Amino acid sequence: MRAPATAPQRTEHDLLGERDVPAGAYYGVHTLRAVENFPLTGTPVGVHTALVVALACVKQAAALANRDLGLLDHGRADAIVRACGEIRAGRLHDAFVVDVLQGGAGTSTNMNANEVIANRALELLGHPRGDYDELHPLEHVNLSQSTNDAYPTAVRIALQTGAGELRDGLTGLADAFSVKAAAFAPVVKMGRTQLQDAVPMTLGQEFGAFAATVREDVERLAEAGRLLLEINLGGTAIGTGLNAPDRYAGTVCAHLREVTGLPLRTAPDLVEATWDVGAFVQLSGVLKRIAVKLSKICNDLRLLSSGPRTGLGEINLPPVQAGSSIMPGKVNPVIPEAVNQVAYRVIGHDTTVTLAAEAGQLQLNAFEPVIAHSLLDSLALLTRACATLTERCVTGITANPDHLRSNVDRAIGTVTALNPVIGYTAATGVAAEALATGRSIRALVLERALLTEEQLDRLLSPENLAFATGAPQTP
Template sequence: MNLSDSRTATTQPAPAVIAFRIEHDLLGDREVPADAYWGVHTLRAIENFPITGRRIGSNTHLIAGLAAVKWAAASANCTLGLLDKTRADAIRQACKEILDGALHDQFVVDVIQGGAGTSTNMNANEVIANRALEILGRERGDYDFLHPNEHVNLSQSTNDVYPTAVNISTIFAIRELLDAMRVLREAFVAKSAEFRTIVKMGRTQLQDAVPMTLGQEFGTYAVTMEEDSARLEEASLLVHEINLGATAIGTGLNADPRYSALACDYLREITGLPLVTALDLVEATQDVGQFVHLSGVLKRVAVKLSKICNDLRLLSSGPRAGFGEINLPPVQAGSSIMPGKVNPVIPEVVNQVAYEVIGHDVTITMAAEAGQLQLNAFEPIIVKSLSESMTHLGAACRTLAERCVVGITANADRLRSSVENSIGLVTALNPYIGYPAATLIAQEALLTGRNVADLVLEKRLLDRAELDRILQPEHLANLRQDTP
C-alpha cells in the first residue's frame, strides 16, 4: 500500500454536529447555538467587539448587580399589574440563580463595547429570559411566550439599568477593597508595635535629619491606610444614589410613575444596600461624576501605597551596599546570573499596580469628559477601569501584607549605629549644649569621622549619665507614653 492508499484508508472522525436555533432582530435572522442562554443581540455584540478577550461575566459583581436590578424590576412590574405573576416568578427565580453564581459563563460580551452598555443589558435580558423559559417548561428562544425586551426589560432602558447595576457592583467592590486595606493596616500596626523602641535616623531629602524609631516609621504607614480607607468610605456614599426608573434619558418614559420608588424599594431589599433614588433623574442619567470622584480616591490610595513600597525597597536596599535597615522576607530567587541575590519583588509588583490605577484614572477622566447631552456613552470603559483598579488594589494590599510586611525584620544594631555615627544626632543635643557648641561638634565630627557622643564627652559638654539619658530611645524619638 502506498502513502496515498494509507491516507485513503484512514477513518476520519465525523465533524461534530452543532445545533442552532433561529432568532430575529431588526437586522434579520441569525443562527444562535441552541444550548446558549444568550441570543441574537448578544451574538452581534460578540462579533462587533472582539477587543480585550475579557467577558463581562468575569466581573461577578456587575453580573450580580444586573440580576438584582432585573429581579427588582420584575417585582415592581408585578406589583403594579404590568407583569403577570407566572412570568414574574420565573424571571425572579432566574435572577436569584444568577445572583447565587449560576450562568455567569453566559455573559459573553466584551468588557469594552460600544452602545453605552446596551449589549450588556441585552445579554442579561436574553440570559434571564431563556432561563425563565426553561423554568416554565418552554424551549429557549420561545420569545412569543416570554420576551427579553417586553418582559425582562419592562419599564426599563439600558440607560437606567446599566448605571444602577454598575453602582451596585461598585459598592461591593469597594467593600472588598476596604477589607484588604484593613488587613494591610493591621500588619503595619503590628510592626509599629514590634519596632517601637528601635532607634534609627529619620531622613529628609535623603539626608540625615533627626532620630526616630522604626516603630514610628511603620506607624505612619498604618495611619496612611486608615486615612485612605476613610476617604474611600466617603466616596462610596455617592455611589448609593441610583437612577432606576429614569428609562431612556431620565424622564421616565414608558414607566409607571410609581415604578421608580417601588423598584428602588425592592432593590434595597434584594441587595441589602441603602440605595436612594436620585432627586433629578435627568441629571443622574447623564452624570458619572461619582466615578470620577471615586477614581480620584483610588488614585490617592495608589500613590500613597506606592510611596510606602518605595520606602520599603529603599530601607531594605543592600543588603550590604545599601541602607540595609530592614529585611524583607525572601520569597524567590532574584537573578538568573547573580547567585544569592534576592529582590524586593512584592513591593515592586504593588508599585506596578499603582501605576496601572493612575493610568485608569486618566481613562476614567477622559471617558467622563466625553459625555454628551443626556447620556455618557463611555461607561463601559469606566466600569472596566474602576473594576480593575479596585480588584488589583485589593489583591496588592493583601499580597503586600501577607507576603511582605508580616515577615519584615529589623537590623537593630545597624540602625542604632547609624544614629550614633550620624551628624544629625547633634540636633538632639542642641537644647543641652547650645547651638554654637552643637555647630562646632557637627563640623568636627564631619571632618574627623568621629561620632558626636565621643566629642561631647571629650569636651566635657555633658557627663556620661546625662548623655545616656538624652540618648534613650524614648527621648531621642520624643516618644509619648500613649504611642502604640
C-alpha cells in the same frame, strides 16, 4: 469522509434581520452581534462577577416592581426572579460574553443580561430557549427600563461590592503594619529626610505611620462608596421616566434595597443623575490615592531592606523566590515591586476614567463601559495587592536592631537636639567637625565644654529623642 455535523442552531431576529444563534446558548441575537462588533480586549464582561450579580439584582427588582404594579403576570415575574437568583448564586456567568469595552453606553451588556435571564426563565417555565413569544428579553425582562438607568445602577452596586472587599483588604494590611509597629517599638533608628540623615525615631513609629496612612483610606473609600448609593433607576432613557409607570421608581428602588441589602435611594433629579458620573470620578480619585500611598510604602520597604551588605539593611523582607538566573543567592523585593506595578495600573485607570467622564455629552455619557471596567479592575487589583503584601511580605518582616542602633550612635543628626541648649551656630560647628573628622558628636561637645556628661546623656538619649513630648509612641 462524512462532513462534520453542523451544531444545532436557532434563528432569532432583531432590527437588522435574522441570525442563527447556537441552540444551546443562553444569549441571543443582540449579544451575538455585540460579540462580532467588539473584538477588542478579549475580556468578557462575565469576568466582573460583581457586575453580573448586580445586573441580576436590578432585573430581579424590576420584575418584582412590574408585578406589583400590574404590568407583569406572576408566572413570568416568578420565573425571572428565579433566573436572577441563580445568576446571583454564581450560575451562568460564562454566558455573559460581550467584551468589557463596547460602544452604546452599556447597551450590549444590558442586552446580554436580558437574553440570558429570559432564556433561563423560559427553561424554568418549561419552554425552549429562544421561545420569546412566551417570555421576551425586552418586553418582559427589560420592562419599564432602559440601558441608561439599569446599567449605571448595576455598575454602582457592583462598585459597592468591590469597595467593600478593598476596605477589608486595607484593614488587614493596616492591622499587619500595626502588629509590626508594636513589635518594633523599642528599636531605635535614624529617620531620614531627602535621603539624608535627620533625627532619631523608632522603627515602630515608622511602621505605625504605614498603618495610619493605610487606615485613613478605609474611611475615604467608605465616603466615596456612599455617593454610589444614589441611583437613577426609573429614569429610563434620559431621566424623564418615559415608559415607566407612576410609582415605579420608588417601588423598584425599595425592592432593590431588599435584594441587595444596600441603603439605595432614588436620585432627586433623574435627568441629572442619568448623565452625571461624578461619583465614579470621586471613587477613581480615592483609588488613585490608595495606589499612590501603597506604592510609596513599597518604595520605602525596598529601600529599608536594600543590601543585604551594601544597602541600608535596616529590615529584612521574607524571601519568597530566587532573585536571579545568574547571581546565586540573590533575593529580590518582588512583592513590593509587584504592588508598585499594580499602583501604576490603577493610576492609569484613573486617567481613563477622568477622560471618559469629561467626554459625556448632553443627556448621557456613552463611555460608562470603560469607566466601569477601569474601576472594577482597579478595585480587584488593589484588593489582591493588599492581600499579597500583607500575607507574603509584611507579616514576615524582621528588623536588624544592632545595625540600626549603631547608625544612631554614629549619626550627626543627633546634634539637632542640642540646638535649644548650645544654639544653632555652635551646633553647626560641632556637626561640621564631626563630619570632617569622623569623631562623635558627644566627644566634640565635651571637648568644647559646651555641655556636661549628664546633660548629654539626657539630651542625646535615643529613646528621649524618638519619644519627644507630644509624639505618640505607638500607632
